[in-house]
Amino acid sequence: MVRGKTEMRRIENATSRQVTFSKRRSGLLKKAFELSVLCDAEVGLIVFSPRGKLYEFSSASMQKTIERYKLHVEDNSNNTAAAEHDIQQRKQEATSMAKKIELLESSKRKLMGENLPSCSIEELHELENQLERSIRNIRGRKNYLLEEHISKLKEQERILLEENAALRQQLGEPLLNASASKEAGSSDDTNEHTDVETDLYIGWPDRVTSKCMLQS
Incomplete structure (x- = not known):
């Protein structure tokens, strides 16, 4: 059944x-x-x-079991309370961060020239000062980069000039040796030419010939 x-x-x-x-x-x-x-x-x-x-x-032991149970319940309660506190703290942080982001977005739009009709004279004056400070910082950074670039170019120029001078020195020694050899050859030719008879005789050819034969 x-x-x-x-x-x-x-x-x-x-x-x-x-x-x-x-x-x-x-x-x-x-x-x-x-x-x-x-x-x-x-x-x-x-x-x-x-x-x-x-x-x-x-x-x-029933008493030990009950005490263990109480400790477990207290731990869970503490953990739950701590978790709730942490959640509340996270929510507050998120709310504060959202407000900061909203303020930054509003400031950014104003710096870009948007939503200006809602600004007072003091706010516009502060925006103008911020823009001027930003421009000075930008120009300072640009000048620094330009000076650094110029310094690098000057250093490269100095290295190239040193290399050019070294190459000129290396190429100058063979040229000097060649010039010295050419001058030595020219002096030998000059000495040879000094041994040649250069006297000039005027008269009939037979007389010049007979005189040369008598001298020899």
């Missing part, structure tokens, strides 16, 4: 309710014992009957 499903509601008959309590209490205590033995779990079970009678089971 199939057992029907018991409806989960209070049993109105007092006798049936007491019988059911006794049966299920015993089964509950048995299950608690089996759980502590099979799974090596610390189990504490407290049951009060409708008449106020206490039934309990503890795999260890």
Whole structure:
């Protein structure tokens, strides 16, 4: 015979309710014992009957189990409170950051020349001063970069001039040697030409020839 499903509601008959309590209490205590033995779990079970009678089971000491439970509940409460506090703090930070971003966006639009009709004379004067300071900073940075670039170019020029001078010096020595050799050759040719007879004779050819033969 199939057992029907018991409806989960209070049993109105007092006798049936007491019988059911006794049966299920015993089964509950048995299950608690089996759980502590099979799974090596610390189990504490407290049951009060409708008449106020206490039934309990503890795999260890009931007092230690209760203290452990209290500590666990306190830790969870502290963790929950800390988590809620952290959430609230994060929300406040996010709200403050959103306001700062909104102010920065408004200032940026004003610096770009937008939303100026809503500005007062003092605000416009402050915007003008900010723009002038920005321009001075930009020009100072630009001049610094230009000076640095010019210094690098001058250094490169100095290195190139030194390399050019070294190359000229290396090329100048062979040219000097070639010039010296040419001058030496020219002086030898001059000495040879000095030994040649350069006397000039005027007269008939036969006379000049006979005179040269007599001199030789």
